[in-house]
Amino acid sequence: MPELPEVETSRRGIAPHITGKRLTDVAIRQPSLRWPIPIEQCQALVGEKLVNVHRRAKYILLNFESGTLLLHLGMSGSLRVLEPTVEPVKHDHVDLIFDDQAMLRLNDPRRFGALLWAGREPYKHVLLTSLGPEPDDPAFNTDYCYQKSRGKRQAIKQWIMDGHVVVGVGNIYANESLFKAGIHPSRQAGKISRARYECLVSAIKSVISHAIEQGGTSLRDFTQADGKPGYFKQELAVYGRGDEPCVQCNTPLKATRHGQRATVYCTQCQT
């Protein structure tokens, strides 16, 4: 479900409803996510105010007065803000209940998500320390990519999906960005020219920022915090369109795999 645009959409959806409110109760029905939820540290936050809700990569940072809860949605997680009286359904693993009748509820069928305690200096948490720049960071630019990729034999698709290179480019937006830049997904990262990296960086920035504006991509069950779908799906050029005609040249799109992940590209437009 969530790549960076979906996570940012979720953050924007929940923040206005819970920022500045005081945590009054915590319900953890399933503590076994990717890593065990630190139940006692969550309960110790009861009585504290939620100062703000930030995001780094695909992590949502719930900043309380005494420290930060790190939230990751994994492959299938979603967040809703509901009234505390709403009955939980299957896979509603965690509720954070705030005063003023606001409840943040995490649902995650596959349980690849995470809720972790990151203390007073969350950016020093091991999961956040070695992350690459955000796509919209000026530090993510042509020179950075060109220099960092030299000597790398990895396929470009896998390289841009590596969070140590740039964060937030998951499988959907990797496919879309490579199509937009006209780059074949199998091309070796270390052999791509500076000029082509300029196209790719620009494509990644525009694809991600546009998807955020559209409220993310709704596939299967992704919805925004208010339950509405994202609207980016209708703009996908290649993802999920194997064998369908290329939007630019009508050639049937080729579906294949890179490192266990579905890859779709145009054999004519991407070289």
Added chain:
DNA sequence: CAACGGACCTGCCTGC
């Protein structure tokens, strides 16, 4: 060190 595959889970779809 780089690169790859496996692992963690459930749900949904396809084909027999």
Added chain:
DNA sequence: TGCAGGCAGGTCCGTT
């Protein structure tokens, strides 16, 4: 209708 198998938006970790 039932069931096995494959696949899904992420990413850490162990092994080559």
